[in-house]
Each structure stands twice: as C-alpha cells, then as structure tokens.
Amino acid sequence: MEVRNRYVAIRRHIEGAPTEVDFEVREETARWSPDSGEVLVRNLYLSIDPYQLNRMKRSSASHLAVDGILPGQRIAAYAAGEVVASASPEYAAGDVVAGVLGWEDYTLFTPSPAVLMSKVDASASASAAAGGFPLSHHISALGTSGMTAYGGLFEVCRPAKGDKVFVSAASGSVGSLVGQFAKLAGCYVVGCAGTKAKVDLLKDKLGFDDAFNYKEEPDLNAALKRYFPDGIDIYFENVGGEMLEAALANMNTHGRVAVSGVISEYTGAGRRAAPDLMEVIYKRITIRGFLAWDFLPRFAEFNAVIGEWIREGKVQVVEDVSDGLESVPSAFAALFQGQNVGKKLVKLA
Amino acid sequence: MEVRNRYVAIRRHIEGAPTEVDFEVREETARWSPDSGEVLVRNLYLSIDPYQLNRMKRSSASHLAVDGILPGQRIAAYAAGEVVASASPEYAAGDVVAGVLGWEDYTLFTPSPAVLMSKVDASASASAAAGGFPLSHHISALGTSGMTAYGGLFEVCRPAKGDKVFVSAASGSVGSLVGQFAKLAGCYVVGCAGTKAKVDLLKDKLGFDDAFNYKEEPDLNAALKRYFPDGIDIYFENVGGEMLEAALANMNTHGRVAVSGVISEYTGAGRRAAPDLMEVIYKRITIRGFLAWDFLPRFAEFNAVIGEWIREGKVQVVEDVSDGLESVPSAFAALFQGQNVGKKLVKLA
Numbered sequence: 001m002e003v004r005n006r007y008v009a010i011r012r013h014i015e016g017a018p019t020e021v022d023f024e025v026r027e028e029t030a031r032w033s034p035d036s037g038e039v040l041v042r043n044l045y046l047s048i049d050p051y052q053l054n055r056m057k058r059s060s061a062s063h064l065a066v067d068g069i070l071p072g073q074r075i076a077a078y079a080a081g082e083v084v085a086s087a088s089p090e091y092a093a094g095d096v097v098a099g100v101l102g103w104e105d106y107t108l109f110t111p112s113p114a115v116l117m118s119k120v121d122a123s124a125s126a127s128a129a130a131g132g133f134p135l136s137h138h139i140s141a142l143g144t145s146g147m148t149a150y151g152g153l154f155e156v157c158r159p160a161k162g163d164k165v166f167v168s169a170a171s172g173s174v175g176s177l178v179g180q181f182a183k184l185a186g187c188y189v190v191g192c193a194g195t196k197a198k199v200d201l202l203k204d205k206l207g208f209d210d211a212f213n214y215k216e217e218p219d220l221n222a223a224l225k226r227y228f229p230d231g232i233d234i235y236f237e238n239v240g241g242e243m244l245e246a247a248l249a250n251m252n253t254h255g256r257v258a259v260s261g262v263i264s265e266y267t268g269a270g271r272r273a274a275p276d277l278m279e280v281i282y283k284r285i286t287i288r289g290f291l292a293w294d295f296l297p298r299f300a301e302f303n304a305v306i307g308e309w310i311r312e313g314k315v316q317v318v319e320d321v322s323d324g325l326e327s328v329p330s331a332f333a334a335l336f337q338g339q340n341v342g343k344k345l346v347k348l349a
Numbered sequence: 350m351e352v353r354n355r356y357v358a359i360r361r362h363i364e365g366a367p368t369e370v371d372f373e374v375r376e377e378t379a380r381w382s383p384d385s386g387e388v389l390v391r392n393l394y395l396s397i398d399p400y401q402l403n404r405m406k407r408s409s410a411s412h413l414a415v416d417g418i419l420p421g422q423r424i425a426a427y428a429a430g431e432v433v434a435s436a437s438p439e440y441a442a443g444d445v446v447a448g449v450l451g452w453e454d455y456t457l458f459t460p461s462p463a464v465l466m467s468k469v470d471a472s473a474s475a476s477a478a479a480g481g482f483p484l485s486h487h488i489s490a491l492g493t494s495g496m497t498a499y500g501g502l503f504e505v506c507r508p509a510k511g512d513k514v515f516v517s518a519a520s521g522s523v524g525s526l527v528g529q530f531a532k533l534a535g536c537y538v539v540g541c542a543g544t545k546a547k548v549d550l551l552k553d554k555l556g557f558d559d560a561f562n563y564k565e566e567p568d569l570n571a572a573l574k575r576y577f578p579d580g581i582d583i584y585f586e587n588v589g590g591e592m593l594e595a596a597l598a599n600m601n602t603h604g605r606v607a608v609s610g611v612i613s614e615y616t617g618a619g620r621r622a623a624p625d626l627m628e629v630i631y632k633r634i635t636i637r638g639f640l641a642w643d644f645l646p647r648f649a650e651f652n653a654v655i656g657e658w659i660r661e662g663k664v665q666v667v668e669d670v671s672d673g674l675e676s677v678p679s680a681f682a683a684l685f686q687g688q689n690v691g692k693k694l695v696k697l698a
Contacts, residue, residue, distance in 0.1 A: 054627060054631075060627060061625060061627035061628045061630070061631045061632065062627060062631050064602070064631050064632060065602075065631040065632075066631075237626075240626050244626070253413070253414075259626055259629050259630050260630070261630065262626040262627065262630070265626060265627070266627075269625070272623040272624070272625065272626070273623065273624075273626065274621040274622065274623040275621070275622075275624070276410060276618070276621065277586075277589050277593075277608055277611045277614060277621070277622065277638070278403060278409060278410035278411060278611065278614070278615075279410045279638075280608050280636065280637075280638035281410070281608050281609070281610065281611070281638035281639070281640065282403075282410045282411050282413050282414040282415075282638070282640070283410070283413065283414075283638065284637070284638050284639050284640065284643060285637070285638050286635060286636070286637045286638075287629065287635070287636040287637070288629075288633070288634070288635045288636070289626070289628075289629035289630035289631070289632065289633050289634050289635075290630070290633050291630065291631065291633065294633060
C-alpha cells in the first residue's frame with residue numbers, strides 16, 4: 001500500500017526561539033507491505049511539546065537521550081491515530097493507538113517497547129461513564145504529559161500532606177496537572193503563569209490555592225516570599241532562569257526541586273539560572289532532573305490513577321487544539337511565546 | 350575560677366575574601382563557678398574551616414543553619430582541648446575533649462547534644478597500636494571533616510564499585526578524605542587542586558588514580574573530558590563556579606553531585622555557577638546539598654570505620670598546622686588563597 005504523506009520538517013538547525021519559517025511541510029510516499037512487520041497509522045492528534053526544540057538544535061544535552069532532528073527529516077512525536085494497515089499480529093486495521101508516531105499525516109512503526117504504543121478505546125460507545133476518554137486525552141493527561149507530572153511529583157518530589165508546592169509554567173501541559181495532583185495529595189499549591197486568564201484558570205478552574213502572573217512581578221524573590229510566607233517545600237521546575245534562583249531563595253530546609261523542563265533556557269544559554277549553591281547546601285536542597293521515560297515501566301499504573309481522577313472530576317484536563325498539519329509550526333512556535341493554555345495539540349482532519 | 354581569655358573576633362562583617370586585618374585578638378575574663386553547670390576547657394587545637402566565612406557576612410544562606418557571627422563576638426568552632434574545671438558530672442578536670450568550642454584560649458560550654466562534645470583518649474599511652482590517635486586527628490579526619498567526607502560520599506553519593514568519581518579541592522580537609530574513601534569503595538578517582546605539590550600528593554601519597562592542576566587547564570570542560578573519557582558518575586563538589594558547569598557537562602546518566610561546599614563562591618556572588626539544567630534533565634542528574642551535622646546521629650559509627658582505616662594505614666590524614674592563637678586570622682585567610690594542604694589547624698601553646 002502506498003499513501004501520500006505530508007510531514008513537518010525543520011529547514012535548518014534552530015538556535016534561539018523557533019518561528020514558523022524554520023519549518024516546512026514536505027511530501028513523500030509512505031510504502032507499507034504485508035511482509036514488512038510494520039503498522040501504518042493515520043494520525044489524528046499530534047502532541048506539541050517544548051522539549052522538541054532541544055532536538056532541533058545543532059547540539060544539545062537532549063541529544064544524549066533523544067535523537068537529534070536533522071533538517072528535512074521526519075520528526076518523531078507522541079501522537080494518536082488509527083491503524084490503516086498492519087503487518088503485526090498485535091494490531092489490526094481500525095485499532096486506535098497512542099504512542100510515538102510523528103508530526104505527519106501517516107506514520108509507519110515497528111512494534112517495540114521504544115514506541116510506547118498502546119491501544120485506546122476511542123469508540124463512540126466509550127463514554128466517560130463507560131470508562132472511555134476523548135481521544136485527545138490519551139496524548140495529554142494520559143500520555144507523556146501525565147506521566148511527567150505524576151512521576152515528577154510523586155516519585156521525584158514525594159509530597160507529604162501540608163507541603164507547600166510551587167509550580168512554574170503552571171497552566172502548561174505538565175504544570176496544570178502537577179498542581180492538581182499536588183492538591184489531591186493535600187498540599188498547599190501556588191502556580192505562576194504569564195497572563196491574567198491563565199492565573200484565573202489556575203485559581204478558578206484547577207483548584208490551585210493561589211496563582212500569580214510572573215510578568216507583573218518585578219521581583220520574583222519578593223513575590224514568592226509573599227505567596228509562601230512559610231517557605232516552599234517542593235518546586236516543580238518547568239521554567240529555569242531567574243525563577244529557579246527565586247525559588248531556591250524561598251525554599252525550606254530539605255526542599256526538593258524536580259527539574260522537568262527549563263523552557264526559558266531552551267531558547268538561549270544566556271538565560272541560564274545562576275542558583276545560589278549556598279542555599280542548596282545550608283537548606284540541604286535536592287535538585288533532580290528526570291524524564292517521563294524514566295517512568296515507562298509504570299505507565300499503565302500511573303494512567304489508571306490519573307484516569308480515575310479524571311472520571312471522578314477531580315482532575316480537569318486542559319487542552320489547546322489547533323487544526324491541520326500545516327498549523328504545527330505556528331503551534332510549536334507559540335509555546336515559546338506562552339500562547340498555549342494547557343496541553344498544545346494539533347488535530348488532523 | 351577566673352581565667353584571662355584571648356579570643357579572635359571579626360572587626361566588621363566580611364564581604365569578599367578575608368584578610369588578616371578583618372580580625373583582631375581581644376581579651377576578656379572568663380568566669381567559671383561550681384554551680385554553673387558549665388565546663389571550662391583550655392583549647393589545644395582549633396579547626397579552621399572555609400564555611401566560617403559565610404557566618405561572617407552580614408547575611409548569607411548560612412545564617413539559616415548556623416548563627417551569624419557579629420563583630421567583636423567570640424567565634425564558635427570545632428576544636429580539641431583539656432578540661433580545666435567542670436561543674437558537670439559528665440566531665441572531670443584533665444579530660445581531653447573534642448567538639449564545638451571556639452577560636453580562643455579557653456571555652457566555657459554547657460553539655461548538650463548541640464556541642465557535639467566527645468571525650469578522646471589522647472594520653473601518652475594512646476599509641477596507634479593501642480587504638481589511639483594524635484589529638485589533632487580528632488578535629489580533622491575524626492571530626493567534622495571526616496563526617497562531611499564520609500556522609501557526603503556514602504550517604505549522599507552512594508558510590509558503586511567502578512563508579513568514576515571527581516573530587517574538586519581534592520587536597521583540602523574534606524576532599525583528601527573523600528578521594529581516599531572512594532578508592533576504598535572501588536571507584537576510579539580523579540582530583541583537582543591548585544598546585545603541582547598538591548597534585549603530586551594526591552597521586553603519590555593519597556592513592557588517587559589521577560589528579561590535575563586546574564590552574565593549568567584553560568578549558569576545564571576539555572580537561573575533564575580527558576581525565577574521564579567514560580564520563581563522571583559522582584562529583585563531590587567543594588568549589589562551585591565553572592568547575593560545577595564543567596563537571597555537569599561531563600557527567601553520565603544518573604550522575605550524582607554532592608554539594609559539600611562552594612569555596613570559590615563564598616567570596617563573591619559574581620562567581621556563581623550557571624549550570625546547564627538541560628544536562629541535569631537529560632542525564633537525570635541529582636544535585637544535593639548537605640551539612641556534616643545531618644549525620645550527627647551516626648558520628649560514632651562513621652568514626653569507627655574511619656578510625657579503623659587510619660589504623661590499617663588505608664587512609665592518610667593530611668594536616669596543615671599553624672602555631673598560636675594569633676595565627677588564626679592568617680590561617681583562615683590562607684584557605685581562600687588555596688595555601689593549605691589538607692586540614693588547616695591551629696595549635697595553641
């Protein structure tokens with residue numbers, strides 16, 4: 001079988017903030033044959049994640065853990081789609097799957113643990129009451145964003161009831177879940193975001209105890225002192241730069257920092273945090289980096305809990321959906337301008 | 350009983366590197382009475398430690414964990430001495446003790462866990478064969494330096510056989526022990542120091558696998574790549590600044606950084622490290638600050654192991670002794686010029 005496949009590629013390695021012109025939509029013919037062992041998927045929802053920028057640079061620490069992306073190449077990405085043809089006994093045409101696919105109309109994959117593929121029940125009968133979820137959830141709260149938030153909070157930070165938790169980029173795909181999970185763990189949770197609408201969302205819809213617009217705070221250190229008069233026990237780091245410096249200055253003894261992402265630093269080394277290591281020593285702070293993939297063996301376990309919370313209405317899933325493959329470059333660039341609210345997705349026709 | 354006591358004090362709060370003129374030797378009369386509950390100690394050896402500088406600043410993260418030092422005040426410090434008079438049933442005149450005393454001729458203390466006081470056998474009959482140690486060892490390898498090195502390496506870093514360990518300020522009081530302990534744990538150990546003599550000491554006397562003079566390396570990143578072609582698993586951090594940045598760039602996945610001290614940053618915030626947090630994320634690095642005091646409940650246990658290693662000749666104790674109370678200011682200032690080799694002590698007459 002042959003299908004005409006459109007895919008998004010970078011025109012050149014990216015340094016600094018990405019813009020639409022860094023990308024192009026290319027076409028190729030994707031060939032599937034019954035003896036290939038491959039599965040052909042028509043993609044339905046694509047995940048748009050900030051970390052992908054690090055793969056698009058000429059070199060970056062990310063290249064150690066994830067393959068770098070070359071100009072003109074297909075871009076692997078978490079996505080959901082429908083199986084069109086399968087040469088694997090594990091999948092059949094019509095199956096709906098979520099896993100590592102790509103920023104493209106169709107993806108061929110060979111089943112292996114590395115593609116993290118799972119079949120999802122996205123039939124019309126899969127109502128919330130029957131245990132089903134909108135397909136998009138499988139690449140947001142029930143995908144790598146959920147795994148990052150759950151693993152990062154519960155495994156890396158180990159929150160105790162009453163802990164004071166600060167979440168940066170709190171209205172983003174991961175932050176919005178971390179804050180809600182921390183509330184369910186009995187913590188006091190404050191988030192920061194970059195617009196009034198996002199701050200309102202955190203407070204009014206997502207149940208954060210408080211939230212603030214960091215762009216309106218000339219002194220982040222003073223702002224955190226105001227929001228955390230008793231100090232911060234856990235900082236879930238999505239931002240980097242001076243936000244980390246301010247968080248450390250306000251942390252309590254034995255504070256924990258889970259470094260999930262540092263979006264403010266992705267676009268330039270000049271934005272790096274220069275944390276006061278004396279805070280780290282005297283407060284015995286632990287700063288730990290992690291990747292969602294570290295929790296792969298527990299993906300099903302995490303998802304069972306998150307899914308139950310969503311069903312019970314205890315966790316709200318915030319998604320920000322653009323339409324059409326050609327919107328991928330603008331959707332991606334918008335992440336770095338803070339334009340998304342919740343998980344950024346692109347829906348294909 | 351009254352004794353004329355000389356003590357070292359700061360003349361003013363210190364910012365930047367300390368010099369002798371920041372200090373003065375003052376005199377007072379120390380009064381002990383039988384109903385005070387206090388113990389009067391004549392000090393014999395004083396510990397001179399870089400962290401004290403943070404207490405001498407107007408404000409510092411250290412003030413959270415340790416009391417700040419005010420101009421004109423006595424300066425508490427780890428030391429060893431002989432009991433002159435005791436109003437406590439736990440101590441008798443003639444006992445030799447090590448614990449929190451002060452930079453002074455005599456110290457009055459009230460027994461409590463906070464002063465970490467222990468009686469030591471320093472009699473003439475306490476030969477090495479009989480299990481005794483030179484008195485000075487009780488405030489170096491068997492004091493807080495040993496506790497810092499042992500706890501930091503074994504509890505914070507958890508070395509496995511074959512791990513590649515990098516120690517900065519490796520000829521210092523803590524670093525010289527950490528490297529030797531790591532060798533005993535079956536690790537590959539490289540240290541850095543600031544003179545050829547120190548580098549030779551590390552390689553020839555302390556059994557480090559290799560060592561280098563960081564002052565002769567224009568590119569620390571490249572130097573570490575050369576000394577650790579297979580990457581660093583554990584970095585024992587005594588220095589901070591660009592040394593941390595270079596170590597992170599050369600660390601392996603799941604690397605561990607124990608932040609024991611950052612002497613290069615004590616003398617100015619402008620020297621702060623700006624670590625690449627993407628290294629921290631993608632390599633899942635853990636950076637953890639700690640204090641020797643965290644291991645207080647295990648002090649005796651640690652010392653039993655360290656003492657045995659010293660007796661067996663497996664650990665060399667390197668001490669750098671100055672004479673007389675009036676030498677405390679110059680001995681302290683010299684720490685920040687890298688002039689000490691091993692643990693800096695001042696011996697009182």
